[in-house]
Amino acid sequence: MSRKLFIGARLRRLREQGGQSQAALAGRLGISLSYVCQLENNQRPVSAPLLLKLVQVFQCDIAEFSEEQDKRLLHELQAVCLDRGVVGERIAPAQLARMVEHVPDIAAAFVSLAERHQRLREEYAQVIERFRGEPAGVSPTPLPHEEVRDFFNRRDNHIDTLDTQAEALAQALALRPGERAAALREVLRQRHGVDTLASDFDDFGVLRRFDARRRRLEIAAGLSDAQQAFQLATQLALLEQLERIDGEIAAAGLADAHSRGLARQGLAHYFAGALLLPYGEFLHAARAARYDIEALQRRFAVGFETVCHRLSTLQRSGARGVPFYLVRVDRAGNISKRQSATAFHFAHHGGACPLWHVHDAFAHPGQILVQTAEMPDGTRFFGIARSIGRGGGGWRTPRKSFAIGLGCELPHARELVYADGLDLAAPREVVPIGPGCRVCPRADCVQRAFPPAGKPLETSVDAEFLGAYRFGDEHGMHG
Structure with a gap:
């Protein structure tokens, strides 16, 4: 029903x-x-x-x-209200739910204000720790990458104006996997008078460099056809779709030039990904393969992360795929990419939950790990994780590694090939995770790195427990 x-x-x-x-x-x-x-x-x-x-x-x-954005807002509001530095007394979950239901704009403003307050506290603490004198340049505004990330999340990571344009162009050019780069070079030459050449850049890590005056585009030598095509398509977006891109940025009301610059790059990348993996064709293939990422890699001749990222964008009205969250984590637990079309709540500060299987991926290079996880509010998710690598190609050439996590709410799990043969309802298979130690209300987690902000600690020396911290009788908020 x-x-x-x-x-x-x-x-x-x-x-x-x-x-x-x-x-x-x-x-x-x-x-x-x-x-x-x-x-x-x-x-x-x-x-x-x-x-x-x-x-x-x-x-x-x-x-x-959709209820998903309200659910995300409620989770963020609950996390904020766990911090006694922001809220002095516990607020009942029902009151928070009514706030989101009846005055969502005020709830979102409160969350934003609390996040700015937290950033100021962290910056101040860092200044004190380093003993470098007076704080300088402390700004209450969101950091540019945070503002751009939140912009994409508000759109469920789907930008329909660019997606439809990219799909139409892919069909017009009849782009074929493994043969895209040559076609896109010709488009840049014929439409824009831009010549493309492979280059061994002197500057480390450069992938693409455009000289507008000389109408010359340099692409790093040694890239695969898909990687070349992505860079070519990004440049094509900046030449042909700039008015639409800037329209999206203006409508978002991004705060400063740095945020707008990052958003412009992000939207150009979005167009490039949508050109390589056209919406209708890719959605049909994903459903037919039951979201088998490696099968989709072979079908479209792209990398693992590219497929995962595209799967997280399939939210076109009337033709939606499974709503996924996507996260990219390094070995130290730093989250460099996080976006969600689900109610999955990422902590805005600090690392991810250590019980989340995305961290285990580094110990199993190239293997896909699966996990059924439950957030503190009882919402369950099914996810996969796998490590990936970038760079390299020569002795002592720097190489970086990440783990990619992709997941959905549990009711969608059976649409994924990775859930075959699993008892998704078995309690022993469900891992209790949280959004991060600072805001996680779980009192019985033995993996906790530090206590949640504002929680009263029990400091008795008469008893000792496996977990590093014990705190008062007050329990965290559950939806």
Whole structure:
């Protein structure tokens, strides 16, 4: 039986943003005023036909009515409220849920303010630790990479304007896996007068360099056809799609030039990935292969991370794939990429949970590991993880390694080949994880690196436990 969808707060927000009364909206939808009131007060769920009417009336994506963004916001709000440096007294989970339901914009503003407060605390502590005098340049605004990451997450990591353009171009050029680079070089030459050449760059790590005055594009020598094509497609996006890219950036209201620059690069990369892996063709292949990543690698002649990243973007209205989260972690636990079309909650500060299988991937190079995990609110996820490497190619040439984690909420797991033969409901197979030690409410975790912020510690020396920390009787918040 399908879940009932209540859209009260989201419907009210869209209606008020459009300056419409409830009566006016009822007239446009062809329903009674009382029906609109019941919808906005979550007294009735929305039906599928009415949901489609709402999408037409508000000219929005159906994702505007998704519960996933509210669930993510609630998890973030709960994490913030665990920090006694931000909230003095415990707030009941039901109160937080009502806040997200009735005033989501205020809830999001509160989370943003708390995150800025935390960044200032961390920066101040670092300054004190280093004994370097007065704090300088401390800014309450988000760091550029955080702001851009949050922009993509708000869009469920799907940018439809660029995706559809890339798909149309891929079809027009009849791009074939393994033979893309030559076709894209010709497009750059014919359309833009740009000559492309392979180069052994003197500067370390350069992959692409464009000289606009000389109309010359240099691509690092030794790249595979797919890697060359990605760089060529990125440059093509910056030449042909810049107006659309800058339109997306302007609509996002990004704070400063650094954020806008990172977003411009990220959106150009998005177009390049969508050109190499056109939406409709890739979604059909992914479903047919039951999301077998290595099979998709062979089919489209691209790398493991490229396939995982593209799988996390398949959220086009009317043609959605499995909603995935994606994370990229280094050996020290630093998260360099995190995005989600699910309710999976990543900590905004600090490392990931050490019980998460993505860390185990480094001990099993090239192997795909699977895990069923449960977050503190009871939501369960099924995920895979595998290590990858980049660089190298010569003696003493620097090489970097990461682990990639890809996962979905448990109800979607059976759509993935990796869940075959597993008892997903077996309690012994479910690993209790959290968003990170600083905000995780689990009192019984023996792997905890440090206590959650603001929790009162038990410091009695009369007893000792396997876990490093014990804290008071107050339990964390559960949804």
